[in-house]
Amino acid sequence: MTNILPMILFVILSLLLFFFQLSTSIDTITQFQSLHDGNTLVSNDGTFELGFFTPGSSTNRYVGIWYKNMPNRIVWVANRDDPIKDNTSNSTMLIMSNDGNLEILTNNNQTLVWSTNITTQSLSTTSSHVAQLLDNGNFVIKANNNTDQQSNNFLWQGFDFPCDTLLPDMKLGWDLKTGLNRQLTSWKSWDDPSSGDLTWGIVLSSNPEVVLKKGSVEIHRTGPWNGVGFSGAPVEIVTSIVVITTSVNNSNEVYYIYSLVNKSNVSITYLNQTTSHRERVNWIPEDDTWSVIESLPKDDCDVYNRCGPYGNCVHNESPICQCLDGFEPKSPKNWDASNWTQGCVRKGDEDWRCGVNDSFVRFYGLKLPDTSHTWVDANMTLENCKNKCLEDCSCMAYSNLDVAGDGSGCSIWFGDLIDLKQISSFQQYLYIRMDASTVDVSGGKKNHTLAIAVTIPLIIILLLVIIVFYVYKRKRKQREMNTLTEIKYEDQQDFELPLFNISTMISATNDFSNYNKLGEGGFGPVYKGTLATDGQEIAVKRLSGSSKQGSKEFKNEVILCAKLQHRNLVKVLGCCIQGEERMLIYEYMPNKSLDSFLFDPAQKKLLDWFKRFNIICGVARGLIYLHQDSRLRIIHRDLKPSNILLDNDMNAKISDFGLAKICGDDQVEGNTKRVVGTHGYMAPEYAIDGLFSTKSDVFSFGVLLLEIVSGQKNKGLTFPSNNHNLVGHAWRLWKEGNSEELIDDCLRDSYIPSEALRCIQVGLLCLQLHPNDRPNMTYVLAMLTNESVLAQPKEPGFIMQRVSNEGESTTKSFSINEVTISLIGGECAEKKNKEVGYRERENKESDWVEKKEARERRRKGHVQFNV
Numbered sequence: 001m002t003n004i005l006p007m008i009l010f011v012i013l014s015l016l017l018f019f020f021q022l023s024t025s026i027d028t029i030t031q032f033q034s035l036h037d038g039n040t041l042v043s044n045d046g047t048f049e050l051g052f053f054t055p056g057s058s059t060n061r062y063v064g065i066w067y068k069n070m071p072n073r074i075v076w077v078a079n080r081d082d083p084i085k086d087n088t089s090n091s092t093m094l095i096m097s098n099d100g101n102l103e104i105l106t107n108n109n110q111t112l113v114w115s116t117n118i119t120t121q122s123l124s125t126t127s128s129h130v131a132q133l134l135d136n137g138n139f140v141i142k143a144n145n146n147t148d149q150q151s152n153n154f155l156w157q158g159f160d161f162p163c164d165t166l167l168p169d170m171k172l173g174w175d176l177k178t179g180l181n182r183q184l185t186s187w188k189s190w191d192d193p194s195s196g197d198l199t200w201g202i203v204l205s206s207n208p209e210v211v212l213k214k215g216s217v218e219i220h221r222t223g224p225w226n227g228v229g230f231s232g233a234p235v236e237i238v239t240s241i242v243v244i245t246t247s248v249n250n251s252n253e254v255y256y257i258y259s260l261v262n263k264s265n266v267s268i269t270y271l272n273q274t275t276s277h278r279e280r281v282n283w284i285p286e287d288d289t290w291s292v293i294e295s296l297p298k299d300d301c302d303v304y305n306r307c308g309p310y311g312n313c314v315h316n317e318s319p320i321c322q323c324l325d326g327f328e329p330k331s332p333k334n335w336d337a338s339n340w341t342q343g344c345v346r347k348g349d350e351d352w353r354c355g356v357n358d359s360f361v362r363f364y365g366l367k368l369p370d371t372s373h374t375w376v377d378a379n380m381t382l383e384n385c386k387n388k389c390l391e392d393c394s395c396m397a398y399s400n401l402d403v404a405g406d407g408s409g410c411s412i413w414f415g416d417l418i419d420l421k422q423i424s425s426f427q428q429y430l431y432i433r434m435d436a437s438t439v440d441v442s443g444g445k446k447n448h449t450l451a452i453a454v455t456i457p458l459i460i461i462l463l464l465v466i467i468v469f470y471v472y473k474r475k476r477k478q479r480e481m482n483t484l485t486e487i488k489y490e491d492q493q494d495f496e497l498p499l500f501n502i503s504t505m506i507s508a509t510n511d512f513s514n515y516n517k518l519g520e521g522g523f524g525p526v527y528k529g530t531l532a533t534d535g536q537e538i539a540v541k542r543l544s545g546s547s548k549q550g551s552k553e554f555k556n557e558v559i560l561c562a563k564l565q566h567r568n569l570v571k572v573l574g575c576c577i578q579g580e581e582r583m584l585i586y587e588y589m590p591n592k593s594l595d596s597f598l599f600d601p602a603q604k605k606l607l608d609w610f611k612r613f614n615i616i617c618g619v620a621r622g623l624i625y626l627h628q629d630s631r632l633r634i635i636h637r638d639l640k641p642s643n644i645l646l647d648n649d650m651n652a653k654i655s656d657f658g659l660a661k662i663c664g665d666d667q668v669e670g671n672t673k674r675v676v677g678t679h680g681y682m683a684p685e686y687a688i689d690g691l692f693s694t695k696s697d698v699f700s701f702g703v704l705l706l707e708i709v710s711g712q713k714n715k716g717l718t719f720p721s722n723n724h725n726l727v728g729h730a731w732r733l734w735k736e737g738n739s740e741e742l743i744d745d746c747l748r749d750s751y752i753p754s755e756a757l758r759c760i761q762v763g764l765l766c767l768q769l770h771p772n773d774r775p776n777m778t779y780v781l782a783m784l785t786n787e788s789v790l791a792q793p794k795e796p797g798f799i800m801q802r803v804s805n806e807g808e809s810t811t812k813s814f815s816i817n818e819v820t821i822s823l824i825g826g827e828c829a830e831k832k833n834k835e836v837g838y839r840e841r842e843n844k845e846s847d848w849v850e851k852k853e854a855r856e857r858r859r860k861g862h863v864q865f866n867v
Ligand SMILES: *[C@@H]1O[C@H](CO)[C@@H](O)[C@H](O)[C@H]1NC(C)=O
Pocket: 054, 059, 087, 088
C-alpha cells in the first residue's frame, strides 16, 4: 500500500517528461512535440538514428540520419542547404508545428531555419499528423492513424529529397505526375553537406538511363536498362547475392531501385565528391569497415564518349579507342595523335546513299549507345524493328529492348552512335546499319563479277599462306617435342580446355568480392561465381602469380589436370591466364567440403554411417586413380577434410589435386625442400625430412579415416584422458580393445560395427610409422570392402603431443587452424596483384621461416614420438 503513492508520482513524472521532451528510444514526433539538439530518434528496429550533427571541421549544425551502429556516415540531411549557424546545443530543435510541418527553429528568437514547406491545403484534410523515422531510413510525415510502413500515403517523405546516398528501397528517378526528380547530389565537401556539383540521376528519354554528371558535363552513363540490368554496368547485372536491382518505367514513374536480399546486410550507393565517383559500399561487420564493391566510372572506357561516334573503347588495349569494323577514323591524323573526339565514319561514307538495300552488321558485347535519340516499342519483333529502322535514313542501329529470354521488343537509334564500350561479360546484339555495297551478306548484285575477280586470287593466296604456316608449325612442334618429353602435344590438340577471360571472372565473382569468397587455402583464395553466359555456378581458385612457370607451361599442367577425370575428383572446367593472374575454374559443389559437415555439431547428424562409409570409399577410389591409374601419378600431399568436397548426393570429390605440380614443384617422388601440407595430416617422414611418396598420402588418408569415423579433429583437440591427439587416442583404445568408443556418438543408430571397426583398423594400418609398412591405396580399398582378415597395425607414426610452445608460436603466424602450410603456396600467393586490388590475407612469410622452423624442430626434437 505504501508503495502506491510513489508509483503514481513516478508515472505522472515520466508522462510529464515524455511530453516535454522526447526520450531517446522513440521513432516519432507528434504535433507540438520537439526534438532538442542532443536527443535522437531511433527507428523501431534500431537500424537508423536521426539527430543533430556537425560535419567535419564545420561549426554549423544539421539534422541528419545515419545507421545507428555506423555513426560516421550520414545518409541523409534535412537542412543541407539551410545550416543552423547557432551551434549552442540547447537552443535548437526540430518540431512539428501546429500546421503539421516539420521545422527547425533556433529557440532563442524562434528563427525558422528550415521547414518541410507542405502546403496547408494538403495537410488540412487530415486532423493530426506524426513524423516518424521508418525502419528503412525514410523520415515521413503522415496521418496519425496511418500505421502502414510501406504505404505511399505520406504527406511528405525524406526519400523524395535524397542527398548523396541511395539507401535500399529508395527510388532514384522521376515521379512524372508531380515532376519530382529524385537524384543524388554530392556534398560540397566533407565539411559542408550543401549541394555539390556531382549528380547521379535518371535522364528521361524513350529509353531512360542513369547518368553521372559533374556540373553539366556527363561523366558516365550506365547504358539503358535491358530487362536484366544496365547494358554498360556488368557488375550490377550479375545477380548479386547482396542486392537486387530493378528499374521501372511506366506512364507514372521512371525510377531505379535496389533492395537487399538479406535485410541484415548493409549496402548503400553514394557519391564521393573527392573522386567524382559513384560508389557502392557494403558494411563488413567483421572488419568494422565499409568495403567498396563497385566504383563508377570503373575504367577509362567508362568515361562518357571517350572515343567519339562509332569509336569503340576497349579497356586494357592500346590505343583504347578502335573504330568499329567497317568504320575508319574521321580524321586519321587526329586519331593517330590520340585525339579521338571526332570518332569514326563508315568506310566510303561519301558515296553512301541511304536506302532500303542497306543491311545491318551484328555486333556483340557492346555497351549500347547513348539513348538520347531513340525510339522504342516493347512489342515489336526484331524483324519489324529492322524494317522500321530501314525506313528512316537517320536510323543507325537497332536492338532488342529486353534481353530476357530470347529477347523482345525494339529499340532503334537515330544519329551517330555515341559512347560505345567493349564489354565481354554480357550478351546483347546491336545491329548497325551499313552501306549495302560494303557488306558482303547484302544482296547487292552490281559488283558480282568484280567480287569474283577479287576473291578468287585472294582465296588462293590465303590457302598458300595456311599451308606454309602449317608446315612451319609442324617443324617447330617436332623440335619442341624433343625437349619437352613429358607433354604430348598431339593429345592436347583434341582437348579443348576453355580459357576464360579475366573480365568474365571478375564479373562472375563480383570483382572477387568478399561475399563470394568460399575459403582460402595456401594456394590462394577460392571464390564462388556465376557465369553470365549460361548461369553455371563455378568455383574460382585464384593462384595469384605462380612465379615458377610461364603461361604456356601452366596451361599445359592445367590441361593435364583437366584430363584427370574421375567420379571422385572435382572437375577442372578451365583456367584463366592473364598477366600475372593464374586462376583455375572448377565445378561448384553446393554442399561445400567435408569438414563443414564433419566438425559441425548440427551438420554432422546429416552424415549417417552409410554416407560416411561411401565417402571413405570414394576418397580411396579417387586416390587410387591419382596414384596409379592416371598417366600422371599425382601425389596429393594435402589431403584433409576441407579438400574433400561433396556433391548433391554426398559423393566425395577430391579437390586441389595436382596443385603442387601446377604451382611449380613438379617433382613426383623424392625429396623436396618445400613442404606442402597441413599439420595433423602430414606423414612424419614428410613433415620432418621432406620425403614424400604415395605412402605419405596413405598416411593422410588414415587420419582422414579416423576423423570421419570419430567426427573429431585430429589436431586442435587433445583428449582429456591423456595428452594424445586423435591418432594417439585411437591407438590407445585399439590396444585396450575398446575401439568402439572412438565411433562418433551421432552414428550410434546407424553404424555397422564390423564395418566401423574395420575402418578404424585400416586407418591405423595407414598410420604406421614406416612408409613401407603402410598399405597402398588399392590394398586399402580392398581391405575396406572385403571381409578378409586384417593385419595387426604397428604403432602409429605420429603421435604428436602438441608441438612445443616454441613451435606453436611460429606456426600460429601461419594459420589459425586449418590453413594449408605451404611454401609453394606462400610463393604462389606472394605476389600481389595490384591491378585488381586483391587484398591478401594469407601469410606473407617466405620460405625461409618455414625451412628454418622445420630445421629447428628437427634439431630440438620438438616433434615427440610416442615411445
Ligand atoms: C560554435 O561556433 C563557434 C564559432 O562560430 C565556435 O567557436 C565554437 O567552438 C562552436 N561550438 C561548438 C560546440 O561547436
